[in-house]
Amino acid sequence: MTRTVLVANRGEVAVRIVRACRELGLRSVAIHTDPDAGSLVTRLADAVVRVPSYLDVDAVVAAARGAWAVHPGYGLLAEDAGFARAVTGAGLAFVGPPAEVVAAMGDKVRARALARDAGVPVLDGTDAPVSAGHAREAAARIGFPLLVKAAHGGGGRGMRVVAGPDGLDDALAAAEREATAAFGRGEVFLERHVARARHVEVQVLADHHGAVAVLGDRDCTVQRRHQKLLEEAPAPDLPDTVRAELHEASRRLAAAVGYRGAGTVEFLLDRDTGAPAFLEMNTRLQVEHGVTELVTGVDLVVAQLRLAAGEALAAVVGDVAVRGHAIQARIAAEDPGAGFVPAPGRVHELRAPTGPWVRADLGVEAGDAVPGEYDSLLGKVLAWGPDRATAVTRLAGALDDLVVAGVPTTGPYLRTVLDRPGYAAMAHDTGSVERDWAPAPTPATTAPATVATRRVRLATDRGTLALRVPRHRGEAVVEEAAASAVAAPTTAPATGDPVAPMDATVVDVAVKSGDDVAAGAVLVVLEAMKMELPVRAPHAARVDAVHVAPGDRVTAGSALVVLA
Template identity: 50%
Template sequence: MTGLRRVLVANRGEIAVRIVRACHAAGVEAVAVYSDADENARWVQLADEAVHIGRSAAQKSYLDSDALLKAARSADVEAVHPGYGFLSENAAFARAIVEAGLVFVGPPPSAMEQMGDKAAARRAAQAAGVPVVPGSGPVDDPEDAVRVAEEVGYPLLVKAAAGGGGRGIRPVADAAELVDVLPGARAEARSAFGDGTVYLERAVPGARHVEVQVLADEHGNVVHLFERDCSVQRRRQKLLEEAPASDLRESTRQAITSAAVRLAGHVGYRNAGTVEFLVDSDENFYFIEMNTRVQVEHPITEAITGVDVIAEQLRIAGGAALTLEQDSVERRGVAIEMRINAEDPERDFAPTPGEITALHLPGGPGVRVDTGIVRGDRISPFYDSLIAKLICWGADREQAYARAGQALAEFHVGGVASTISLHRRLTADPRLRAGPVHTGWLEESRAGD
């Protein structure tokens, strides 16, 4: 039981479908929201009720906190689940939900604010005894930035303090480049995140991107659900994720998961969250950020642990204590998630909005497809281009990748170009199948092809 009766799903697409289903499985009514573009969408049809929130542009609908609050009041819900993206990590929105007397299915606004500010998050990690990449506090004056950069060490990254999702990051090789990049980085941060604060962080060449899924309740209990490797990236955007991280020493796994739990406890975290790290070739690991929401790639954690992350979010939001104890969480097998986007890999991943004229989804043992799309739907230029997430589980990496290859061979999308062809190449690539790769591997390998 969740302790909740009725939940507003303040999102769209596959994650809205996922949350509606989790609500229904828990005996909770789900209220969907939709823009003009999504009036006949799948999650709208699956929900118990649906509320129109505005025009097609995200700023006029899914990013309109007032419209979402109005929808919550009119639909007589007890709680709001933000999903991922849009307002999911917006502390002001979370606070408005709480002040309206509703439950926000996520962390306390104070924890979101602390972990959403990258500089504050670094300080919290250090206070919790979690290793961080050498870096600085906020910098704005070019002369001061050059002085600080000498202490941090090159190569480095100029990062937006309020950034996330791989955005707001600029690599810098030397002082001249830093002076040149700094004004644009601050302007970009202000435009994209509403906050022009930037800081410096030393680059870790050849590092893996490893993240730890945590769950925490309001009673002080925190557990981890092991780790995921998200190193297959394009411009710091994840394309393929794997759980658990392959070829990671057990001592490193224990240390990195313990660090994630320690940090969550230190900041008074609640609900589902993900602590992200860089892991170098010697398996030294460094905290980089915490995502204060459910992750796109949560299904692979569910596949290897059997824990329904969304169901746990609802239970925690309803005030229940975790039923999970760390010793009871076991991992089994290997899972891979591939993001199938309406993008053309042969044209530098240009978006390809349009009508889905055909959609053939794969199946079979260990194969799961999360999608909010059916044949005849349109991929809108107003939103993210995600068509579906393909999740493949196997008893080991060999079986997981074999199932992924077969599933991708069956997967067909008509009407728009997609990343299916890229994933077919990736899952067949002997370099990836042989073991872990670093975050720059994909771009380096494509450049060499």
């Protein structure tokens, strides 16, 4: 009987796992929620099971009844030790490390201690979660700037940079709120902030017999709000001594904690001193795993499944050598010109780049919906070259060829980053996007999108419509629109009062009726597609009325606050 794998995830990573199962002759079962009914992975998998939520452990494990293994992908339940225990407790193989390792590395404070014990360099910080009452004393010892970080979870969520004592309380509250919403736990700790840093990570694989292999490294320095945008392998312009140090430290840590499967040890490198320091260990597949596959020839998802079946590491990967260079661009349904605001909608047209040395890992096809309930990642575009310059050229061409109509994406912005002299010279750091490389505002005039299309923006009495007009056909499709131009309720205020820019959930209300607010002050914080969106006062005013409360669901264009 063919072994069955339950794919406990969604989007492009679920598609990736289904395709790896096909290669190995395994039967795949995809789960989906109502917003994802009919999604690409449900069309590709051998069987489909509806679940009320991707985070419903009991429902997901029940869906795996009769299967051999469960692959958690990344995000959602991938780093939930309770889920790993539930899977193995049901007699299933968990495609990942043991639950106790997931728990240890998922607790960022404990992970710091384990790294330190394994001889891995660690940044100064607190050795336990902090409360508001103790944070000031700890901050004074660590010094500013510092980071408030979620003690559980990852993916850049629940993190705030604090420049000085005055911003500490607000940063604690915001990080705790975001961590609770994202991970169900709000504990935070403090860590020294490296103002000018590179983000370098090491890919490890380990088997059930104690063997650990290092499959090279990656650079993930191009980020926004701790969210990676471009990733490449190997990490360029890295001294051989530092590379060897990071590889050995990662191997040592993986062996010390009894690691199994695929994992990533992440480091920050201080741009001013060159000193590396442990950031965290992700106990799962990474979004950027593809660049490592392109330079090593190792299919990491296939390797995960074979290791979960008990095969020895040497048989799975053999002798690993890094050849050439690979770069990946994350394609997310976000509008960089509007502050990377998430943009759910429907993909009316999609043409992925093709050609030698180019790869597109996408979780959608033309006609698919991009639901607002989940993160904004549509997929990735990757390119390989014999050297970094060639890989950059090939990725630039691939991004030029990518066509996505219906929702704005990060693709065009990342194409401009590839042309930045600072990027070419590896002179950038993790703050370059926000500090130096801010995207140009979304243009208000017609501009060419690709060779095959052009964008047209039309001013209407309800806002601005952006159309993408294919040159090869006479039709036009709505690509994006101002909040007031899309299904805005007739009661939406026309006085310039703040409204919801999109369908979202209210996570915080910072003002009350009668408050005086300055221009730019945060009024309400919304969350959509796993991203917090502060709504700010357009001018100094007095709050006349507040129409929302934390937990409310709001639709695009609905009134949030009335300013007198």
